[in-house]
Amino acid sequence: MxxxxxxxxxxxxxxxxxxxxxxxxxxxxxxxxxxxxxxxxxxxxxxxxxxxxxxxxxxxxxxxxxxxxxxxxxxxxxxxxxxxxxxxxxxxxxxxxxxxxxxxxxxxxxxxxxxxxxxxxxxAPLASSSAIDTGPDVTGSSCDIAFDSTGNGHVIYTNDTHNSLWYASWDGTSWTRELIEGPGFNNGGVFVVKGVLAVDPVTGTPHVAYSKGTGSLATATTRVGYATRVNGTWVREEVDAAVVMRFSLALNPAQAQRPVIVFSTNSTGTLKVATRTAANTWSTVSPSAASLSLTSDALFDATGALHFITHQNASGYVNQSLQVLRGSTLESFPLKTSTTAPWLATAWAPDSHLLALSNNISEGEWNAIEDIAVGTPAASSTRRVSTVDYKYASSDLAYGGGKPVVALRNGTALALGTTDAQGFWTYTQLGTVQDSSRPSVAIRPTDGVPHVCYQRDGKVSFQ
Missing domain, CATH: 2.60.40.10 (Immunoglobulins)
Structure with a gap:
C-alpha cells in the first residue's frame, strides 16, 4: 500500500x-x-x-x-x-x-x-543560494556561521573593501546586518583581519573574537579583540596586548557559557588561554611552558574541559597533539607528525569523540580527518584517521544526524560532503565560489539541514 x-x-x-x-x-x-x-x-x-x-x-x-x-x-x-x-x-x-x-x-x-x-x-534540500550582504563592497573572504536552538542563523563576515567585521542574523526568511568593528573616528575602531563566532545555543547571544591592527595587514602585528551583543548594541573589549596569529573562541557550558579565547602569540610562540571573568575583564594564563602553537578550533565538553590541538616544531617537522585543559592541568595526546601544520576544524560526535578535519590536504592524503576517542586522562585516548576527498584547498566541519558534514572548496568549486549508511563519502556540488576563500558549515537544529556561508562573485553568500 x-x-x-x-x-x-x-x-x-x-x-x-x-x-x-x-x-x-x-x-x-x-x-x-x-x-x-x-x-x-x-x-x-x-x-x-x-x-x-x-x-x-x-x-x-x-x-x-x-x-x-x-x-x-x-x-x-x-x-x-x-x-x-x-x-x-x-x-x-x-x-x-x-x-x-x-x-x-x-x-x-x-x-x-x-x-x-x-x-x-x-x-536534504539545501536553501537556494543568496547574498547575505548585497551592498557594493567586496565581502566574505572570511565568514563563520552558527545556529541557535530555535533555528535562527548567525554569521560574521569581513568587509574586504574596508577591512571591517560585520554580523548578520537570519530569522528563516531574511538577513539583518550590523557593523561590529572597523575603521572609526575617535571610537577606537581599527582594521579587522578575520573573526570567529560562537553562539549561546539557548539565548542566541553571539560572541565574537577577532584579530585587529593597523598598517599593512599582510605583515602587521595584530592583537585579539572580543565583541558581544548586549541589549541590541555591540560591546567591544580588549583581550590581550600580545601579538596574535591563530585564535579560537569557545563557550564553557559548565560556567554559564563563559567565553574563552585560545590563541598563539605567533606561529611558534607561547600558547595563551584568556577567560572572560566579567564585563571587560579577562584572565589570561599560559597553560604550558613548551613552545606550542594553536592549530584548531577549541571546544568544551559538558564538564568544562577545554579541548584544542597544537603543533610544535622539531627538526623541520611538526608534531601535532590534542591538548585537554581540565582546570589548571594540561593533558596531551600525540597525533601525527608531518612537514606542515594546517588549521583543523573540530566538532563533537557522540561518546566523547572529537573529530578534526584538516583545512587543506596534499593530493590523496590519508589522514585528512581524525576521529579521536578522548580518554581521561587524555593520554589514554585513541584515534582513527580517514580520507575525505582526493584533494581540496579549504574546508570546514560540522556534525549532526549521526554523521559528519564537510564543506570542501577545491579551487572555485564548492561541495558539501557527508557519509552514507556504509560510511562512504557522498558529495553534493554547490556551485562556484571565490578562490582563496574559506567556507563555513553548520547544521540547523530545527530541521537537520546543513547550511554554508562562503564568498561568491565578491559577496558573502548563504546556501
Missing part, C-alpha cells in the same frame, strides 16, 4: 498490521486488520511531522496496540540513530534511500507481535 512516493508501505509480518499516519493530517488513522483471529493490531503514528522523510531529520513515532495494554516495546532500525522511550521512539533518519524501522511489542495479556516499517528517505 503506497499513499505517496514518500509515505511508508505497510508490511504484514507474522500476522501483525502496521499503519503509517501522516503527522498532522486530520483524517482518522487507518488500521489494517490481520486476517488471523487473535492477532494484535498495532497503529504506528508519525508525531509532529508531515511531508517527505528527509535525511538527518529526527522523526518521532508512537505505537499503539488495539484493545491491549502494552507491557514492553523494543525498537530498532537498519540505519540511522534510534532513541527509544517506551511506546515512542525518535529516529534520526539515515542518508537518502530505503530505510526500515522495526518494532517488537509484548502486551500485558502475554501477546507478542513484531514488524518492519519501510521508508523512502529523500536527500
Amino acid at each position: 503506497v499513499w505517496k512516493k514518500w509515505t511508508s508501505r505497510i508490511l504484514m509480518v507474522g500476522g501483525l498490521s502496521l499503519l503509517a499516519a501522516c503527522g498532522s493530517e486530520s483524517r482518522p488513522a487507518e488500521v489494517i486488520h490481520s486476517q488471523a483471529a487473535g492477532d494484535v493490531a498495532l497503529l504506528i503514528e508519525r508525531e509532529d511531522g508531515a511531508g517527505p522523510y528527509v535525511e538527518s531529520t529526527a522523526e518521532r513515532f508512537r505505537v499503539v496496540a488495539s484493545g491491549e495494554a502494552i507491557k514492553s516495546v523494543r525498537w530498532s532500525a537498519n540505519a540511522g540513530a534510534v532513541e527509544p522511550a517506551a511506546e515512542r521512539v525518535t529516529w534520526t533518519l539515515p542518508t537518502a534511500g530505503s530505510a526500515s524501522l522495526s518494532v517488537f511489542v509484548e502486551t500485558e495479556s502475554g501477546k507478542t507481535a513484531e514488524g518492519a516499517f519501510h521508508f523512502n528517505v529523500v536527500a
Whole structure:
C-alpha cells in the first residue's frame, strides 16, 4: 500500500498490521486488520511531522496496540540513530534511500507481535543560494556561521573593501546586518583581519573574537579583540596586548557559557588561554611552558574541559597533539607528525569523540580527518584517521544526524560532503565560489539541514 512516493508501505509480518499516519493530517488513522483471529493490531503514528522523510531529520513515532495494554516495546532500525522511550521512539533518519524501522511489542495479556516499517528517505534540500550582504563592497573572504536552538542563523563576515567585521542574523526568511568593528573616528575602531563566532545555543547571544591592527595587514602585528551583543548594541573589549596569529573562541557550558579565547602569540610562540571573568575583564594564563602553537578550533565538553590541538616544531617537522585543559592541568595526546601544520576544524560526535578535519590536504592524503576517542586522562585516548576527498584547498566541519558534514572548496568549486549508511563519502556540488576563500558549515537544529556561508562573485553568500 503506497499513499505517496514518500509515505511508508505497510508490511504484514507474522500476522501483525502496521499503519503509517501522516503527522498532522486530520483524517482518522487507518488500521489494517490481520486476517488471523487473535492477532494484535498495532497503529504506528508519525508525531509532529508531515511531508517527505528527509535525511538527518529526527522523526518521532508512537505505537499503539488495539484493545491491549502494552507491557514492553523494543525498537530498532537498519540505519540511522534510534532513541527509544517506551511506546515512542525518535529516529534520526539515515542518508537518502530505503530505510526500515522495526518494532517488537509484548502486551500485558502475554501477546507478542513484531514488524518492519519501510521508508523512502529523500536527500536534504539545501536553501537556494543568496547574498547575505548585497551592498557594493567586496565581502566574505572570511565568514563563520552558527545556529541557535530555535533555528535562527548567525554569521560574521569581513568587509574586504574596508577591512571591517560585520554580523548578520537570519530569522528563516531574511538577513539583518550590523557593523561590529572597523575603521572609526575617535571610537577606537581599527582594521579587522578575520573573526570567529560562537553562539549561546539557548539565548542566541553571539560572541565574537577577532584579530585587529593597523598598517599593512599582510605583515602587521595584530592583537585579539572580543565583541558581544548586549541589549541590541555591540560591546567591544580588549583581550590581550600580545601579538596574535591563530585564535579560537569557545563557550564553557559548565560556567554559564563563559567565553574563552585560545590563541598563539605567533606561529611558534607561547600558547595563551584568556577567560572572560566579567564585563571587560579577562584572565589570561599560559597553560604550558613548551613552545606550542594553536592549530584548531577549541571546544568544551559538558564538564568544562577545554579541548584544542597544537603543533610544535622539531627538526623541520611538526608534531601535532590534542591538548585537554581540565582546570589548571594540561593533558596531551600525540597525533601525527608531518612537514606542515594546517588549521583543523573540530566538532563533537557522540561518546566523547572529537573529530578534526584538516583545512587543506596534499593530493590523496590519508589522514585528512581524525576521529579521536578522548580518554581521561587524555593520554589514554585513541584515534582513527580517514580520507575525505582526493584533494581540496579549504574546508570546514560540522556534525549532526549521526554523521559528519564537510564543506570542501577545491579551487572555485564548492561541495558539501557527508557519509552514507556504509560510511562512504557522498558529495553534493554547490556551485562556484571565490578562490582563496574559506567556507563555513553548520547544521540547523530545527530541521537537520546543513547550511554554508562562503564568498561568491565578491559577496558573502548563504546556501
